[in-house]
Amino acid sequence: MGFMTHCLRPRHAASAVAAAAVLATTLLAAPAMAQERLAPAAGSSRATLTDGTQPVVVVTLGSVKKLMDDVSYLAEITSQPQLAMFPMLAATFTQGMDMDQPIGMLVPLVGGAPQPIVVLPTKDIRPILKRLEAQTGPVDELDDGTLVLTVNQNMLYIKQNANNAVAAQNQAALALAPEDAGDLFQGMGNNYNVAIRLQVQQVPVEIRNILIDQLRQGFEQTMAQQPDAASGREVAENSIAQLERLVQEADELNIGLNIDKANKQVALDLSFTAVGGTQLAAVYGGQQSIPSRFASVIRDDAAAYLHSATSISPEAITQAKDGIQTSLSMIKGALENEGNLTEDQVNEIDQYINRLSDIVTESLSEGKADMGALVMAGRDEFKAVIGTFVADGNKVAELAKDLATKVPDSPDAPKFKFDIGNFSGVTMHLIEADVPASEDEVRKLFGDKIQVHIGTAPKAVYVAAGRGSEELLKEFITSGSSDNGGDRPLGQFKMKLLPFMELAQSVEANDNVAAMINALTNSEDKGEVNVTTKSIPNGSAMKLTIGEGLIRSIGAAAMAGRQAQQPF
Template structure:
């Protein structure tokens, strides 16, 4: 009952916001922003808001059309096994949106006025009076000024509405309506009905002084925090803070545009989350993005249709990105050093040894980045009985990676319960094979079902590569990855991509230990259009990067099945059956 009550309340608010988005957005703005009280246009001398700092909005927010929102809500609520919510939304939306064009999107544009954001809502209606009439129970009757501008009072706030062709503009100040675009669709490029909801921020429209002030405020906050620390800790913290501020400053000053969009795609039977960021032409940040291109990969064979999961990236790294990544690694080393020094479980000798090993790892990572490329892949195969995992990555010096592990093994040799290291077992196509074995405690039943009485991790170190594998017969899978390393010619593919199928993973989990909720999800996915996928990919665009994160219909159905199974179990426990 609580779930239904909260769901109904949420839908009520959503419907009302669609019908009167102006009221909700305007009344949440800070009360200190100047408001007009039935003034004539351009009445700045009488206390009205001055003109915007720029006619281009800093922020644009769009909602899909009412029809799109109703159809998508109805679809998604059915997929997750709660169709009543879709029906409720459709009924209430129809009640509160009379007079609106049900096929056009809704938008909020936010220009800066005297340095402060002022939202202007754009509703698709050629008859705003009808829309306001339907909202009288919430706002009271509207007044009409001599120029046709409508006015409604919402608590202590006043909202002004003006008909602009086939759209209505709503704002907190009468003069702001002059800034409403004559063609609202011109500010919705790439947004609107393409998404259920989308947001675009044009960072360069924010005055430089404002951005600089934000950076200085952050810097002062860091400095105040550092001043309260012990002197011994302050130096390390200061170095970390300076590095972080430098990167944040670069983002704030050099970012051109940020965009985010969420869409329920019925034709693709999936939910997509899109994002993109572009940098100012010619900036250092643009150079970082511009240096990213897809390259041939030693590990592209992890991209397999039968994979339970895989991740792959193969891209060049620009000199600007190399510089920043190396700085980030150095900063990470400072933090790691601090954590090692502050550890109470280590004596001085062990601290020095661990710091030395950590330093070598950071040096190896830095040297690898300086080669100007990133290339790695990971693959998980799973079925009802077992699983295999393999990982491969480019490194600047595979022999150094092996030596680091060997030195670690030497230091752990006399430690109780230390794993067993078996080095240089064989050489396969210039890759030297090693094995690390560890006993799985007898009281760890689930771990023993997964790994047996011993966990065996296979390591491979080549001149410019590092491999890790575990699971039944995983060494064979590692050799397959090595075999395929020289066959890739690159081509047109994402800079990075990830894919996970839930069904084979759940089947394996169910074989390890039976669980009613997992069983319900497996049954749902067995009858679904897909195996419950999560997908992500990143691509380079001019002066920037775009990404997409996708959840498929099968996964949503499986989540719905899990929720229903949990609810039924609770009802049975409470004796409601």
């Protein structure tokens, strides 16, 4: 008996269906392996310090007024009244500051060491320090007007600099701050509550090399402690090489968090760029939006959808292929060292893994990734459909058929039906599994049978599940020829929490879920989460937004939980 047959002895039907789902998920997720994971978005700045250099790190906080307003809004939508104390505390310690200007910190390298410089928007720092004297102690003044105080046994130097006060632990660093630091805060400041910019190329090459050496040293120490170091070494070395490229070729990373009361959402922006002309920049430069066969998943009535359609650069393809081969070597090494498998069993597993790898590699070689996923949900409703581009859908069908032969023919095993029809050039297949009577919650979702519909076309694979999913799948297939591209993000994800909560409540009632449904029903956005990625010169940008409705629903659930714990 082959190993695959041994593994698939029925314990219950759901396990085999899960295996089929893993295979489908691997195919659908594979195109993303060709793209780097970093993403991001705040405005770039090439302003300099007074010595002509740029800070390695810039950090900004929104103005005191913005922070007070936004935290008050957050306290209200989260039902956390303790947050409302922040404006009162802030007002106590910020008298004398310009309430409309952002607070910043510049971190240049001075003598090879980082020297943070705090920039406070105030025309006169002295009254502020006087008011804090009980906490900080008396303030001394040097001959040049620099103020000095001791905080936790550390000397802090402060100097008035036009409409700002600057503070640093290194007195010489104060002179590096320009009178107007606004250009250094470009794209940050009041655009966000908190924003961070890291300019990697401002770190000297020597220091970056030290970092890489430390990473390698840590890698060697970790590998030496592993019982099976050989099988994982190639993967780890490949990871170290990618980290080295990242450290040497990265240009700028931006992160910004904004509590956006006007648009009733919390937003996180990320942006990453590589140095122009580098291999890393070429990877990002190859990412451009393309027409999609699966764009119909982008619809307003969806409970959730995920879509991505992008070109892939030759550099990214090569990198992804190398990563796949390295991973295969590691998997094979792990199987050989398992000890419980015969050589024939290892070879059998290796054969299937290599076939799947070939499908993924051939798809990547065509230089594009295109996929879409859609979930429709609500009270007593759940159905989902996924589609992805592949170089040869017939090879996927052949692999699935061969795997199906390894499933023993027993009453509780899933039933595979291949080539049962053709719809618009897509060959249809079906996997069915009985749901045990004891699985009441699963039966409420899927009925007494779980049906997974699979479609294979020359250049696509489709999977659908849930009651009514066959019609949804056919609609999805039919709409594939209607996309004309257009200005679209590289990738986008959208989810509404309300339909999922309604689904959960219909399966099993819960007071906390009921509280969330009530809050979501009364909200404008119904608990919306959005993620978009787009291409920028030499880099990528991502934006995550969380709607007010979702935040209010979490607060409502927390309040319901607290009330349930209170004695009557």
